[in-house]
Amino acid sequence: MRVYTTLLFCILTLPLFSQSTRKYSNEFLNIGVDAAALGLSSAVTASTSDVNSGYWNPAGLVNLEDSQAALMHSNYFANIASYDYAAFAMPLDNQSTFGVSLIRFAVDDILNTTQLIDAQGNINFDRISLFSTADYGLTVSYARNLPVRGFSYGVNAKVVRRIIGDFASSWGFGFDLGLQFETQNNWKIGLMARDITTTYNAWDIDEEQFETIRNAVEGQNQDLPETTEITIPKLELGLSKLFTFHYDYTLLAAANLNVRFEENNDIISTSFASIDPAIGFDFGYLNTVFLRGGVGNFQNELQIDNSEQLSFQPSFGVGFKYKGIHVDYAFTDIGDQSVALYSNVFSLKVDLGIFR
8 A cells, every 4th residue: 555655646746846847957868768669759658568668667677587688879960979778677576676777878079179279369279178978877677566466566766977078077866657557458558757756966067177168258258057957757658559460460559648747849738738649569570570660759840930830750660589689770750850869779688598
């Protein structure tokens, strides 16, 4: 009973947090992991059931029968930024599972030109140096079956480390909560509440370094930035159904409603909350070859003439599984239909039991 009370309290208090905090932070944690999931436009809150559930919905980790590991790499902004992900999960017993994952989103070797012009106004290229900016997200997950048949829950504890060269760095902490319910006829319902207590980032800014750029442009003095950031809670509601045809063919149909408690350009947007739907399909043959597609990120984009135009982000993916080794590929935003990030994404997942 204590577990149910805690879950209900966290869900009901999400809108309250949104009334006092409207800031964005840690957006690199919203990009997504696993090419298989990205090929479905991330509509996997209900269906996720492997090591990557630690990111999408930790409640899905209870479906693991053995240890799994996953890796993913992708590039963004014409290969300027790199996004890397690694995860591991293992059952603790018949009812619970443990997982851990690490995300790194970084831009390396950025030119630091703040000292390019000396005090006499001379340009000296020897004064150019390099620095990197990197965001790290470490997540520890725990999932367990509830006494009610078909129900499971999962909890994430997150540590966020962000570094901007020698200029500034921050630490952040937060929690996620996930639920899944599966019926006997292969319907699944999922709920993922991200940053349920809000995720708080505290920045440490090197004021000595800051002083070197405060007056870099005459008449445009820079003020010291705020040293705290708040990540507001988000909700993801999912529904999926697995169909089997002639034993050899399967079709997974999934849908998501992604809710932010603030007004933005989502297709459904109010002063209380904004909703962005997503749908995805996964067609499988002999549980070996998979073809995936989806569409999401529906946005009302403001045009240069102040009119609005609906944009969306279609995705495509393929996958191959052989003796516990899963190789997946996804291409997001086919045809450049939106201004969102898009990339060629590759991921690998391995059932570690094959090595025994």
